[in-house]
Amino acid sequence: MNRMLSIAWKEMIQARRDRLTMGMMVGIPIIQLLLFGYAINTDVRNIATVVYDQDHSEESRGFVRRMEATGFYDVVGHVKSYEEIGIALRSRDAMVALVVPPRFGAEVEAGRAAQLQLVVDGSDPQVVASATDTAMSLAAARSSVLTIERLQRLGQPVSAPTQVIALEPATWYNPDLRTAVFIVPGLVGVILTMTLVMFTAMAIARERERGTLEQLIVSPIRSGELTVGKILPYIAVGYLQMTLILVVGSLVFDVPIVGSIPLLYLLSVFFIAASLAVGLFFSTLAKTQQQAMQMSFFFLLPNILLSGFMFPWEAMPAPARWLSTILPLTHYLRVIRGIVLKGASLAELSSELVWLAGLTLVLIIVVSMRFQKKLG
Amino acid sequence: MSDPVVVEGLSRSFGTLVAVSDVSFRVHRGEIFGLLGPNGAGKSTTLRMLCGILDPSAGRATVVGFDVAKEPERVKQNIGYMTQRFSLYEDLSVEENLNFYAGVYGLRRRERRARIPAELERAGLTDRRDQIAGTLSGGWKQRLALVCATIHEPPLLFLDEPTAGVDPVSRREFWAHIHRIASAGTTVIVTTHYMDEAERCHRLAFIFRGSLLDIGTPTEIIKRRNIRVAVITTSNVGRAVDLLTPYPSVDEVAPFGDRLRVATLDAVDPIALAREVLGQSPGVLDAREIVPNVEDAFVAMVHSEARAGAGS
Structure with missing residues (x-):
């Protein structure tokens, strides 16, 4: 017992004299805790997003605004071609791109189905799911609002598609995730x-x-x-x-x-x-x-x-x-x-x-x- | 040609600790010069300043014509340096170690090809050239370290306690080799606290608590201390030590088995003193005066410093 305690006592003295080891004993748990608890988060927010708006209508701008309002997307710029989307994704200026087709607003106005495209960088599979899911539900929610508005205006059921705005996700780079x-x-x-x-x-x-x-x-x-x-x-x-x-x-x-x-x-x-x-x-x-x-x-x-x-x-x-x-x-x-x-x-x-x-x-x-x- | 080492008022402090204080000496060409002193006296600090790897706090030193503080790299090109740790790469073979140090000292491939086999042969290491250095015995490691330190044929060689942990036979061989190097014109500066080694130096400098106490040939240094030494046989060694030690003219009493070694100051006759002090019991059964050696001189000097320190 005495011998064992002597060893333990000597070990404590040595550990205390070695400042680096001592620092690591205290520092590692604290830093680990902070990193894991605070910094590590797989729920992606503020995903850098570029917009390729070929329509420039009230409806397209509204959709982009609603995307930003979710807090999941952070619109960092506008691009003018698929080529530019590629550059933005490769240089990692953005991870997501929203593509609005021409006549998007007009089609929606007319009650016809219109399709948006969401290009997502698949090189980080963890980002893809949260990036597409949110936009999908936004599109569905907006579709419902548009359908209800239209019903109220016309006062009768219409033979409009159930989902006016469809969102087609496209995963570039590592499409199989x-x-x-x-x-x-x-x-x-x-x-x-x-x-x-x-x-x-x-x-x-x-x-x-x-x-x-x-x-x-x-x-x-x-x-x-x-x-x-x-x-x-x-x-x-x-x-x-x-x-x-x-x-x-x-x-x-x-x-x-x-x-x-x-x-x-x-x-x-x-x-x-x-x-x-x-x-x-x-x-x-x-x-x-x-x-x-x-x-x-x-x-x-x-x-x-x-x-x-x-x-x-x-x-x-x-x-x-x-x-x-x-x-x-x-x-x-x-x-x-x-x-x-x-x-x-x-x-x-x-x-x-x-x-x-x-x-x-x-x-x-x-x-x-x-x-x-x-x-x- | 001027002296290869000229030291003037060299000092070095680490914070408030003064490691070397106002040391001055000159070393002549082809001389084996010993820096002697107890551990922590400032020998290694002095040596490191002379090698240009430690800046002096005050004073200056010129080594092979270059100022150690201003041109340390020129100094380094012209010196060999070997420490008690031998500084070999233990996981390299004998020949690989030599090749490495030859390269570090800028020897060209052709020079290396000529010199390395010759040096291996001279040190008797040819048969062991493929042996891993870590598996060599202390004596062989020391030989290899010396060859590594002198592969670039420096005019000046520094040895920092070169024989620590080496068996007596290897030590003798080592010193024989050092004398050969010196007679070929290389200047050697060696630190040691082995007294038998000190006696093998041409000249000695005694360093104690950072200060230079004495400098000269071993004979000069011993003579200057003015001590006499006797070996005395007595019936009770322990009692005799207790009786003799308090006498102010006795510098040191040291028991050696059943005999005593008595050193006296100021040329007092040690045998007469012992007979007077020890009387009938424990008595002086046999007495013989011997020639004082460097160790006696060293001990006397340290004692006298301690007394001066206590008195002030």
Whole structure:
């Protein structure tokens, strides 16, 4: 009993002296709780929506207004062609597009059936259901109102269709709403984050722990040579992992690669660089490999929960979305899903690339400021 | 050619702690220069400043003609550095370690191809070149670390407690090798708290609590302390220690088995003193005066500092 208590007592002292472990003990439950309870929400609201109104009637504007009033749709712009809908969806400016056909208002006025179209980005299956359901019920409700009005006006039953406004949903990209199609490209990003951040974070801590870092510091090697030399092999590791996931994903899970593979490989370097920079940043903070590992794990949590990998980014409250914009994975998911699932072009992904490059640059500046070839 | 190491008023503090205070010395070419002192005295801090990896708080040091604070990278190109941790990559083989350090020091592929087999041969490591460094014994690790630290043939070699944790035979071989390197013209600066190693240096600097107490050849340093040492056999060692210790002219009484080692200050005759103090019982059964060594000088110096510290 006494012996056991001695061990417990020593364990407590050690845990208390290790500030990082202590912080993680308290921090992880709190952050997990906040993330899961507050930020994670699969009920999507404020879905960015574009409107392709070929009618410009009172009725079409009214329908758009009613859509916005539900709180589920957030009209971010108007487009003039299906082509522009494609661009908006691929660059992720919008996830939903409402298409109003010509003479929509006139047809409804005349009591004839008219059809609206709702184009939904199927690359995130979780968004599709809530996006279409709400619009469908809006169309049904409006139809009833129109039918009742017409009845009252004419005072007698009419041979009008029961539903004046029909809404035809159209799912673009991943029309079968298969989860694997959504998850596999995202997994590339998650696995790269996990391995690259951890490898680089531990690589310098290992040298520090074994005393070889001091030997390197007394050598004429430059900080830049050391840093770049350290991360070069891991860039290759990153590409290898990415290739592996995409090949297995396409062979086993039948995930199509719609866009340009060379473009994907080219643009992935931005994300690999950002992840390695995060790892290097951790390595300047961590004194031991264990600390480096803890930090990497801690970093992984918000990446999985907030980046849009598992839960719809659109459903998160604003603070969670702000936080997620400083995670490289958030931007890379849009790049890789954009290319793999939607065939997005370089121009359509430019804003994500600017973010990734910016994050990398900031981290590299911080890292080189912290990593000096000096002791003490 | 001027001295490869010139240190003038070098100081370093960490916050309020003064690790090195106003240290000055010169090291001549081809000399084995020892920095001697107890743990935490400031030896390693001094060495790190000389290597250009720690900035001095005050004073200056020139190493192979370059100022350590202003041109640390030029210094680094011209020095070899080996610590007690040996800093080998334990998961690389002997040859891979050498290849790596040769590359870090900018040796070209052709130079490497010529030099590495020669160095392996010279260190007797040829048969072990494919062995994983982590599986080498302490002595072999030390040899490999020394080859790694000197692969770029630096004119100046720093050794920070190079023989900690190495068996006595390997230590002797190591020192023989260091002397060969020095006679070939390389200057060696070594920190140690092993007294037998200190005696193998050409010159010594005693560092205690960050200050330089004395500098000179081992013989000069011992002579300056003005101590005499005797080995005395007595019937009750414990009692004899208690009786002798309070005498102000006794610097130290140390039991060695059934004998005592008595060191006296100010050239007081230790045997006469022991006979007078120990009397009939426990008595002096046998006594023999011996030549003081560096350890005696070191202990005397530390004691005298402690007394000065207590008195002020």
